[in-house]
Amino acid sequence: MSDLTELYQSVILDHNRKPRNHGAPERFDATADGRNTLCGDALTVWVALDGDTLADVRFVGEGCAISKASASLMTQAVKGKSRAEADALFERFHALVTGREAPPAEGVRGPLGPLAALAGVSRFPIRVKCASLAWHTLQAALHREPGAPVTTE
Amino acid sequence: MSSSASLHSGATPALIAPLAAPLPLAPRDAFPLLAADPALRYLDSAATAQKPRAVLDALRHYYETANANPHRGAYRLSVAATDAYHDARARVARFVGLRDADCLLFVRGTTEAMNLVAGSWGQAHVGPGDEVVVTRMDHHATFVTWQQLAHARGAAFRIAELTPDGRVDLDHLASLLGPRTKVVAFPHVSNALGTVNPVREIAALVRERSDAIVVVDGAQGVPHLPVEFDRLGADFYAFSGHKVGGPMGSGALLGRRALLEAMPPWQFGGDMIAFVGDEVTTWNALPHKFEAGTPNVGDAVGLAAACDFLAGLGMDAVIAHERALVAAAMERLGAIEGVRVHGPAADQRSGVVSFSMADVHPHDLATILDERGVCIRAGHHCAQPLMRSLGVPATARASFWVYSDAADVEALAEGLESARRLFAA
Known part of the structure; x- marks a missing residue:
């Protein structure tokens, strides 16, 4: 597989075309706006909490295929997780897209599950910001005082 | 050269x-960078141009043969640096059709030039109730600079809209002009769309309806089009050297002498002073009044070489x-x-x-x-x-x-x- 087809594999293109958990929720407990000023990507993430559990995570946004697919995959990955589990997932995800952690072998379901589809980003360092924007925004929603927007710059 | x-x-x-x-x-x-990579298809010249060998040679030649602090030393090498700087100014001025070369100020680029005009002329002449006009196609260097000046001075900030095919809507622009209009700023060429604006026509429209100064962002003009400042009808015209094939961090602001002479200095320091008293300081003549500190001689020489290169084409x-x-x-x-x-x-x-x-x-x-x-x-x-x-x-x-x-x-x-x-x- 070439670097490009690895980057834009069918899972990514599918989530780009049909993002999951897309659209503003009726009720939520935390939210944040994220922005990548380099390319104009902008998204909003909402979280509904049940105690410490992320009961629902939704987003809307404008951006490239990588940022949209990453946001979509993220909402699926963190739903039902605790805050600490979501943080740990972000750590591993970030290690994957920056090339610090090797992707699982073909056909093997690794600890990141479907998020491993974004492993191809590690070959394109300038796209790491695109893949992490939704995660940074989620972190801001969960851990930061409401207020200033997030930026990956 | x-x-x-x-x-x-x-x-x-x-x-x-x-x-x-x-x-x-x-x-x-x-162009050494392109020559070294025949497969490279560089299609981002509006962001910055690749450098002709002639420019790189001129930079090296200056630093190897004439480098000293100009306007200061009473020795031949400093005189050589001074001469190189003045010669560069004359050649760049000739390239952009400015007869009075002392009205060409070397700056770091279009952004700094725009900040100079806003910070000096704008601070002195724009006040509450006045109006500042830009266009929908302005680069942030123009748009934000004048937006912030307008806010700081209590002036209204107006935006001339575009036609559907991406040209300045001259009827809308005309409708924004009036006795309170102090500044009209617009790009010679839109960096995002490539639209070439009719500078003379817009300047004439502004003169007809207001006493505003006409400030042109020429960052995408000088690299691509013949520019003759003395016949454009603009009061100020700014451009960046790196988009012309010159060094990054070079550029120029062209202005009308009467305006530049009446403007207060924008930055203070060496070179821009005439007499420094304990209480009072007087300013040097143009262009030095607006060139505080040791000038960027090397890059001025490189910019002049870029202008010569383009003049040759x-x-x-x-x-x-x-x-x-x-x-x-x-x-x-x-x-x-x-x-x-x-x-x-x-x-x-x-x-x-x-x-x-x-x-x-x-x-x-x-x-x-x-x-x-x-x-x-x-x-x-x-x-x-x-x-x-x-x-x-x-x-x-x-x-x-x-x-x-x-x-x-x-x-x-x-x-x-x-x-x-x-x-x-």
């Missing part, structure tokens, strides 16, 4: 041209070359499914093609093209107000210069077709 002879020596490489289309105006081997030939490429690109890209080219017809542009592809974000296009060695810009092009009016968050932009050719257009088109296929999978 002109290198025009070598440029017309027939060194242009033969091409298997898929279009009846332009060869480079200046051969790639006049002829600016009429440069714009004709770019328009031929733009016409070819608009035709080729327009035939690709889902591609929409923004902006006016080819004959109203410089060498810029800004476009969108349905369902493929510009940032993804840039990555896919980069894998093929094609460098384009993807983003808002420092023109977020314009992107909002186009109804897109960002566009992809290919831009041409003197070394661009039909192979660049073809590589761009083939890259876009491969993006189309990849995203349709």
Whole structure:
């Protein structure tokens, strides 16, 4: 597989075309706006909490295929997780897209599950910001005082 | 120091041209970076131009033979540096049609020039109730600078809108002008769309309806079009050296002498003073009043070499070359499914093609093209107000210069077709 087809594999293109958990929720407990000023990507993430559990995570946004697919995959990955589990997932995800952690072998379901589809980003360092924007925004929603927007710059 | 002879020596490489289309105006081997990477298709010259060897040689020559602090030393080497600096000013001024070379101020680029005009003339002359006018296509360097000046001085900030094909709507602009208009700022050429604005016509309109100063952002003008400041009708005209093939961090502000002489200094320091008393200081003459501190002689020399290089090609030939490429690109890209080219017809542009592809974000296009060695810009092009009016968050932009050719257009088109296929999978 070439670097490009690895980057834009069918899972990514599918989530780009049909993002999951897309659209503003009726009720939520935390939210944040994220922005990548380099390319104009902008998204909003909402979280509904049940105690410490992320009961629902939704987003809307404008951006490239990588940022949209990453946001979509993220909402699926963190739903039902605790805050600490979501943080740990972000750590591993970030290690994957920056090339610090090797992707699982073909056909093997690794600890990141479907998020491993974004492993191809590690070959394109300038796209790491695109893949992490939704995660940074989620972190801001969960851990930061409401207020200033997030930026990956 | 002109290198025009070598440029017309027939060194242009033969091409298997898929279009009846332009060869480079200046051969790639006049540009060391391009010569070193024959496969590179550099289509981001509106962001910064690759440097002619003549410019790099001039920089090296200055530092190896004449480097000293100008205007200071009572020794021959300092005189050589001073002479190099003044000679550079004279050559750049001649290139942009400014007879009174002392009205050319060397600055770091268009952004600094715009801040100089706003910080000096603007602070002194714009007040509460006044009006400052820019256009929807202004670069942030112009847009934000005048927006902030207007806010700081309690003035109203007005934006002239565009026609659907991306030109300044002159009727709307005219409707914004009046006795309280103090500043009208606009680009000679839009960096995001390539639109060439009718500077003389706009300046005449402003004179007819107001006493405002006319400030032109020439960052995309000087590299691509013949510019004759003395006949443009503008009060100030700014440009960046690095887009002309000169060094980064070089640039110039041209101004009318009466305005520059009446303006307060913008920065203080050495060189810009005449007499420094314990309480009072008087200012040096033009251009020094606006050039505080040790001047950037090396880059001024490099910029002058870039101007000589372009003069050798002829600016009429440069714009004709770019328009031929733009016409070819608009035709080729327009035939690709889902591609929409923004902006006016080819004959109203410089060498810029800004476009969108349905369902493929510009940032993804840039990555896919980069894998093929094609460098384009993807983003808002420092023109977020314009992107909002186009109804897109960002566009992809290919831009041409003197070394661009039909192979660049073809590589761009083939890259876009491969993006189309990849995203349709």
